[in-house]
Amino acid sequence: MSLLEDARRGVITEEMKIVAANEGVTEEFVRRGVAEGHITIPVSPYRKVKICGIGEGLRTKVNASIGTSTDIVDVDQEIEKVRMAEKAGADTLMELSTGGDFLEIRRRVIENTSLSVGSVPLYQAFIEAARNQGGVVFMNPDDLFRITAEQAKLGTNFMAIHTGINLETMKRLKNQGRHGGLVSRGGAFMTAWMLHNEQENPLYAEFDYLLEILKEHEVTLSFGNGMRSGAVHDATDRAQLQELIINAELADKANAFGVQTIIEGPGHIPLDEIEANVIVQKRVTNRKPFYMLGPLVTDIAPGYDDRVAAIGASLSSAYGADFICYVTPAEHLALPTPEEVYEGVMSSRIAAHVGDMIKLKKRDADLEMGHARRDLDWGRQFAVAMNPERAKAIRDERMPADTDGCTMCGDYCALKIVNKNFHF
Structure with missing residues (x-):
């Protein structure tokens, strides 16, 4: 019985559960998507793989x-x-x-x-x-x-x-x-x-x-x-x-x-x-x-x-x-x-x-980065960044005297100036 046939019989497989957890959707949503041919989950009987769902409603x-x-x-x-x-x-x-x-x-x-x-x-x-x-x-x-x-x-x-x-x-x-x-x-x-x-x-x-x-x-x-x-x-x-x-x-x-x-x-x-x-x-x-x-x-x-x-x-x-x-x-x-x-x-x-x-209307990470930049919280910025290693390396290579800001603006960082006088 193939994964697709399991989905059609109403069976929620372990692979479907993993996709649902990774994507923040329900297990039934994934099962139904597979059954209807709108979602695919590549698998193999010969080895275990990192489960990846591809299709409608997924990243x-x-x-x-x-x-x-x-x-x-x-x-x-x-x-x-x-x-x-x-x-x-x-x-x-x-x-x-x-x-x-x-x-x-x-x-x-x-x-x-x-x-x-x-x-x-x-x-x-x-x-x-x-x-x-x-x-x-x-x-x-x-x-x-x-x-x-x-x-x-x-x-x-x-x-x-x-x-x-x-x-x-x-x-x-x-x-x-x-x-x-x-x-x-x-x-x-x-x-x-x-x-x-x-x-x-x-x-x-x-x-x-x-x-x-x-x-x-x-x-x-x-x-x-x-x-x-x-x-x-x-x-x-x-x-x-x-x-x-x-x-x-x-x-x-x-x-x-x-x-x-x-x-x-x-x-x-x-x-x-x-x-x-x-x-x-x-x-x-x-x-x-x-x-x-x-x-x-x-x-x-x-x-x-x-x-x-x-x-x-x-x-x-x-x-x-x-x-x-x-x-x-x-x-x-x-x-x-x-x-x-x-x-x-x-x-x-x-x-x-x-x-x-x-x-998908998923903008939570971008909102988090906006808040981290507003607050000059460099640790949070790196954590949210798609490539933290590269972002940190560039900053470390050109570290400013005042470590709250960066060498792009130096002493005249707009956020530093406004944050002293205004609280968001």
Whole structure:
């Protein structure tokens, strides 16, 4: 019996109790949300994880993606990225390696974290085909399903699976074209395979078999966004919307089968289209948990894309997105360092909090900080701060002569002046 099926039978599981306690909602609220497909709790029968609820009425969660590339295969560095992501407060991880021994890398990552870990099984399937058969177009669909099961058995909690790329989606892509091309690696692999073999996407054609595998191993199905935009001028185009419609229909089918789901969203979106994307995504999918990739709201700031994505993520969260995939300063430029992973998570956490201030009306921490600053209570300020260590380090480095204030205003601190004569 899956977690989703337990929820439908009226059973409040231990995982639901943990989510309710963490989020400040009732256990029945969580159970009902899971039963209706509005909340997902990634779990695994193969390992215990830090329980994380994703969905309607809950705090916006942040994912950190890590993984090797064909140019840099340094597993120890990836483990350090895990540590930095956790230190920065990531809620989940995705292990997306494209170089090295895939299963060994994933095994080591899972052994070194208590967070839920996601993966993209088709990366391994297509890359192994390229290594062993000379090209991604020679991937055997049986290997794709076998690898999905193998990764699940390692304790993978959720998987991004590209089911919505089918022959109909590809027509939309071909008919409209793209300014920024096809930037999803999974989307590129699958479209190349389909065109070469003149066959339907096996993940779509054999969706029932896929569901059997995922349910057996209690894996949450995150519907991959293979047609996501890689340039703001491609946002909300026909191919993206066609894929969304297909994934929405398949998500209903997955939920009916007892598999929890998440729907992934587009990557590059101008600010004035974010609200529409969230509304359409939620409406079409019957309010499934929405995993926003980014979103990046301008294409001309490489080196600062963590900030660009934070702008978009704050609005996405405010409008109803449930899950944010972080972006690092190295996006579009290089494999990120552990330090850049840390910065990416912090940027996304700030954005998620800003959005939650609107979506959930949760502003208690900001009120506490306002009072602490008014009272010049530095201990309370650091305690409330999202990154106390950094805040304290900056102040300690430039400590003022009068330790009540700071070196920004020195003797002419507005609060010090007013507090002598006025009591709030």
